[in-house]
Amino acid sequence: MGRTGTAMDDLLNDFLAETAEILAEAGGAIVAWEADPADHAQLDAIFRFVHTIKGSSGFLALPRITALSHAAEDALDQVRRGNRQANAALVSGVLGILDRLSDLCTALGQNGTEPAGDDRDVIGALAEQGSTLDAPFEVAGVPLRREDDFSAELQSWRSIRVPLPLLDSVMTGVTDIVLARNEFARMLRESGADLSVIASFDRLSDSIAGMRQSVSQMRMQRIDKLFAPLPRIVRDLAQEMGKKIAFQTSGGEVELDREMMENIRDPLIHIVRNAIDHGIEALEDRVAAGKDITATISVSARQSGNQIEIAIQDDGRGLSPDALVAKAVASRAVTAAEARALGSKEKLELIFRPGFSTAAKVTAISGRGVGMDIVKANVEKIGGVVELRNEEGRGLTILLRVPMTLTIISGLMVRAAGQYFAIPRGAVREILLEGGDTVRVDRVGGGELATVRGEQYPLLRLETVLGRGRHHGDDVDDRALVIVRPGQGQSYALSVAAIHDHEELVIKPAAPMIMATGLYAGTTLPDNGRPVLLLDVQGMLAASGIDASETGRSHDRMAEAEAEAAAARNAAQLLLFRDTNARVRGIRLSVIERVEEIPASALFESAGRVQVQIGDDIFPVHAASLPGGEGALKLLRLYDGLAVLCYPIAEVIDIVRLPDAVQPSAAPGLIAGVVLVGGEPVELIDPFWLMEQYAGGAAAPTLRQPLCRLADDRDGWGGNFLAPILRNAGYRVISGDEPSDEAPDVLLCLTAEGEDCGHAGGSVPVIRLRNSVAAAGPGDETVYRYDRQALLDALRDRVGSARA
Amino acid sequence: MMDKLYLVARIADTRVALRSRAINSVVTVGTPVEVPAAPPHVAGLFALRSRVFTLIDPHVVIGLPPVLVAPGQRVIVVEVAEHGYALLADEIEDVCFIEAPETRIAGKLLPGWARVADAMIEHRGASLLVVDPSHFITLPALKAA
Numbered sequence: 001m002g003r004t005g006t007a008m009d010d011l012l013n014d015f016l017a018e019t020a021e022i023l024a025e026a027g028g029a030i031v032a033w034e035a036d037p038a039d040h041a042q043l044d045a046i047f048r049f050v051h052t053i054k055g056s057s058g059f060l061a062l063p064r065i066t067a068l069s070h071a072a073e074d075a076l077d078q079v080r081r082g083n084r085q086a087n088a089a090l091v092s093g094v095l096g097i098l099d100r101l102s103d104l105c106t107a108l109g110q111n112g113t114e115p116a117g118d119d120r121d122v123i124g125a126l127a128e129q130g131s132t133l134d135a136p137f138e139v140a141g142v143p144l145r146r147e148d149d150f151s152a153e154l155q156s157w158r159s160i161r162v163p164l165p166l167l168d169s170v171m172t173g174v175t176d177i178v179l180a181r182n183e184f185a186r187m188l189r190e191s192g193a194d195l196s197v198i199a200s201f202d203r204l205s206d207s208i209a210g211m212r213q214s215v216s217q218m219r220m221q222r223i224d225k226l227f228a229p230l231p232r233i234v235r236d237l238a239q240e241m242g243k244k245i246a247f248q249t250s251g252g253e254v255e256l257d258r259e260m261m262e263n264i265r266d267p268l269i270h271i272v273r274n275a276i277d278h279g280i281e282a283l284e285d286r287v288a289a290g291k292d293i294t295a296t297i298s299v300s301a302r303q304s305g306n307q308i309e310i311a312i313q314d315d316g317r318g319l320s321p322d323a324l325v326a327k328a329v330a331s332r333a334v335t336a337a338e339a340r341a342l343g344s345k346e347k348l349e350l351i352f353r354p355g356f357s358t359a360a361k362v363t364a365i366s367g368r369g370v371g372m373d374i375v376k377a378n379v380e381k382i383g384g385v386v387e388l389r390n391e392e393g394r395g396l397t398i399l400l401r402v403p404m405t406l407t408i409i410s411g412l413m414v415r416a417a418g419q420y421f422a423i424p425r426g427a428v429r430e431i432l433l434e435g436g437d438t439v440r441v442d443r444v445g446g447g448e449l450a451t452v453r454g455e456q457y458p459l460l461r462l463e464t465v466l467g468r469g470r471h472h473g474d475d476v477d478d479r480a481l482v483i484v485r486p487g488q489g490q491s492y493a494l495s496v497a498a499i500h501d502h503e504e505l506v507i508k509p510a511a512p513m514i515m516a517t518g519l520y521a522g523t524t525l526p527d528n529g530r531p532v533l534l535l536d537v538q539g540m541l542a543a544s545g546i547d548a549s550e551t552g553r554s555h556d557r558m559a560e561a562e563a564e565a566a567a568a569r570n571a572a573q574l575l576l577f578r579d580t581n582a583r584v585r586g587i588r589l590s591v592i593e594r595v596e597e598i599p600a601s602a603l604f605e606s607a608g609r610v611q612v613q614i615g616d617d618i619f620p621v622h623a624a625s626l627p628g629g630e631g632a633l634k635l636l637r638l639y640d641g642l643a644v645l646c647y648p649i650a651e652v653i654d655i656v657r658l659p660d661a662v663q664p665s666a667a668p669g670l671i672a673g674v675v676l677v678g679g680e681p682v683e684l685i686d687p688f689w690l691m692e693q694y695a696g697g698a699a700a701p702t703l704r705q706p707l708c709r710l711a712d713d714r715d716g717w718g719g720n721f722l723a724p725i726l727r728n729a730g731y732r733v734i735s736g737d738e739p740s741d742e743a744p745d746v747l748l749c750l751t752a753e754g755e756d757c758g759h760a761g762g763s764v765p766v767i768r769l770r771n772s773v774a775a776a777g778p779g780d781e782t783v784y785r786y787d788r789q790a791l792l793d794a795l796r797d798r799v800g801s802a803r804a
Numbered sequence: 805m806m807d808k809l810y811l812v813a814r815i816a817d818t819r820v821a822l823r824s825r826a827i828n829s830v831v832t833v834g835t836p837v838e839v840p841a842a843p844p845h846v847a848g849l850f851a852l853r854s855r856v857f858t859l860i861d862p863h864v865v866i867g868l869p870p871v872l873v874a875p876g877q878r879v880i881v882v883e884v885a886e887h888g889y890a891l892l893a894d895e896i897e898d899v900c901f902i903e904a905p906e907t908r909i910a911g912k913l914l915p916g917w918a919r920v921a922d923a924m925i926e927h928r929g930a931s932l933l934v935v936d937p938s939h940f941i942t943l944p945a946l947k948a949a
Binding site: 172175176179417419466467468506508509510511512513514516517519520523524525529530531532533 | 840854
């Protein structure tokens with residue numbers, strides 16, 4: 001039975017469209033479920049997803065897809081029955097199957113047939129970990145499908161798929177009907193028709209209006225669809241880069257035109273990837289910066305008027321304007337002279353320059369040099385704007401503001417030079433009369449300036465911008481002033497002959513040569529049937545060459561926020577962690593230098609103490625014995641200004657503000673007391689006691705180790721026998737011949753008795769070593785060369801202890 | 805067959821033949837809406853059903869002074885790169901099949917016409933220029949404006 005019939009093709013297309021949607025949603029659901037394996041609603045939802053795919057593919061005779069979905073369904077069902085644990089391996093296995101399904105569907109869409117191949121690798125990966133647990137459990141009498149599976153399936157039958165061009169043609173048809181209605185209404189009025197005719201026409205008119213409304217809604221989709229693939233992307237990328245990221249979305253119920261959705265999908269994904277790759281710091285850097293280990297990325301949508309605002313917020317390092325400038329200069333995007341002239345906002349906007357990539361090095365995830373410029377171009381193409389809200393060191397918010405639909409915006413109709421123009425309502429902040437009391441217009445050096453309640457705006461006259469003379473019929477004294485805000489931080493006053501009204505406008509792009517003027521954003525056809533040009537409020541600024549930035553207007557508010565944030569930073573913070581014995585403990589964040597992640601093999605036991613080698617340094621570890629096991633180990637690295645001590649932990653939980661109330665311990669010890677964090681008792685580590693235990697311990701490096709110079713070491717005894725002991729005791733040793741920039745702290749003379757030490761002199765203390773056990777007399781200050789204790793004592797007397 | 809169907813019209817004071825497959829329709833327009841600051845060959849905008857069309861004055865493209873649009877004037881509607889345009893026509897003569905083949909342009913044309921004309925064709929004892937309407941949409945870079 002070939003798949004030649006049209007009915008079969010339709011079925012296949014429906015299957016592909018449906019599966020593509022399911023796969024996108026399932027990815028997000030699985031990641032959510034991984035975060036909370038107890039969430040049965042999510043598990044059931046995922047089960048239904050794969051079950052639906054399995055059912056449809058069986059009907060269409062697609063054996064590979066059936067087998068894959070069956071494997072996933074099987075594994076998930078084991079979890080539902082409690083036979084199998086949900087863990088990262090299982091989740092990765094299921095995700096692997098979803099990926100393979102997605103690949104197969106792509107191939108299916110291109111060729112119309114399922115490609116031949118072997119899926120045992122992904123199915124096997126999923127089955128492996130399950131097999132050991134599955135066997136002993138056999139639960140009888142559990143229904144394979146539960147009632148809610150059926151009800152959810154029924155839901156999907158309540159909607160149908162309609163090709164987008166069909167929707168478009170319905171939309172065009174309705175717009176035509178509206179225009180015809182308006183013309184008809186005008187004719188009715190002019191002909192002085194019967195009241196009953198007018199009444200029934202009004203009924204028709206109302207239903208047309210209702211229909212127009214429904215048609216525009218038909219094109220709308222919940223923005224959830226756009227957010228669905230993001231959790232998966234964040235999970236995979238965070239895992240790959242070893243970052244901990246909490247991802248959240250909100251405002252998924254906001255609706256957006258399907259076409260707009262297509263246009264912002266890629267920009268959105270790109271911004272999220274960028275945030276993970278460049279925005280979020282590595283774990284250690286976050287601790288060092290006093291931030292929560294788990295970074296937060298949130299994507300939220302909200303509707304404001306006819307615009308949708310999508311904010312992608314992260315609490316990473318933000319953008320550094322200076323670094324951006326340095327990079328732009330280095331990559332020759334701007335010259336050094338240009339860079340100096342840039343304002344802080346313009347510096348940030350360097351990231352929108354083509355070919356600009358903020359990553360210090362190019363990574364596989366992003367930073368390929370294609371990026372924010374494309375994002376900006378895509379968003380602007382659909383009449384949107386991209387804004388940056390940067391808090392250096394504390395995060396970046398990227399705001400995408402796009403019109404709700406490509407087609408309908410609310411516009412303000414204004415008149416100038418005898419014709420009508422539309423201004424997008426979203427950009428209009430205020431409308432005033434030019435001759436009104438609150439407005440003062442000044443001519444300054446050929447330009448005009450409008451002062452409204454103390455705030456100054458550059459003034460543009462629409463006729464001048466358009467290169468037209470004032471229309472003879474326009475009242476000179478009755479002009480209106482529109483305060484326009486084309487983008488964040490910019491505003492100007494636009495003087496027009498008159499304000500007409502607000503209208504919902506269907507916007508279409510104008511012909512390229514009209515768009516090329518830079519003054520217009522499109523054309524629209526209001527109900528009277530005469531085309532109207534939509535003004536490009538940003539383009540008019542550029543065309544007039546006016547700087548409309550509002551710099552320095554909101555200083556107070558920013559300073560306030562700054563102070564508040566500084567206060568929050570100054571409060572003592574507590575790092576919560578899980579101890580190696582699974583107890584939740586806390587320690588003041590300020591004593592932690594960083595969190596080290598090291599292989600367990602870096603720990604060793606020496607002289608009764610556990611120590612760790614990190615890089616070229618060896619530090620003591622607070623542990624009674626070597627922890628067993630393989631793999632990685634996390635260490636808190638405490639630093640008191642002189643010495644380092646490592647404290648092994650299982651994991652870092654959080655950073656919280658240190659509560660004021662501490663219940664102190666009865667006796668000094670590791671635990672200084674107990675505090676309540678989120679209603680749970682947390683043992684507070686006493687760093688003072690802890691450091692005291694190890695102070696003077698084995699090889700704690702000090703800031704500066706005293707320097708010993710061995711003088712007259714003729715036979716090498718000093719270098720071979722003495723130096724290791726000295727080094728072990730925390731001294732640096734140089735022999736007599738080695739040149740050194742540094743004056744030695746002590747001189748050890750190895751010369752035979754009676755001879756003068758050749759290097760003696762100056763203020764450097766000298767210790768003489770003698771070869772005989774017995775001292776020459778009561779006044780003999782020399783030290784027998786094999787008397788280790790006497791030698792170290794003598795050194796300590798002269799220069800102080802090498803140890804902290 | 806369609807290949808042989810031409811619209812014979814007088815545009816920019818010259819009789820021309822336009823291949824019918826390049827043409828959408830011929831309609832009459834009222835007063836167009838002006839587009840301030842647009843290139844000079846843009847005579848304005850007008851609506852046809854629910855679409856907005858850009859009106860092009862071929863006179864300007866050829867290098868002649870622009871003409872005023874008279875109400876009820878006929879225009880030739882064409883579509884170029886998904887945008888609707890209309891060429892102002894001085895007169896629409898006929899839509900007819902022309903059996904004669906298109907021939908290479910003989911003789912020297914004015915530069916404006918040389919840019920828009922593709923070929924020549926014989927029709928009822930006269931030589932007509934065969935022009936491509938899409939060539940009227942873009943204005944040549946103005947030499948000395």
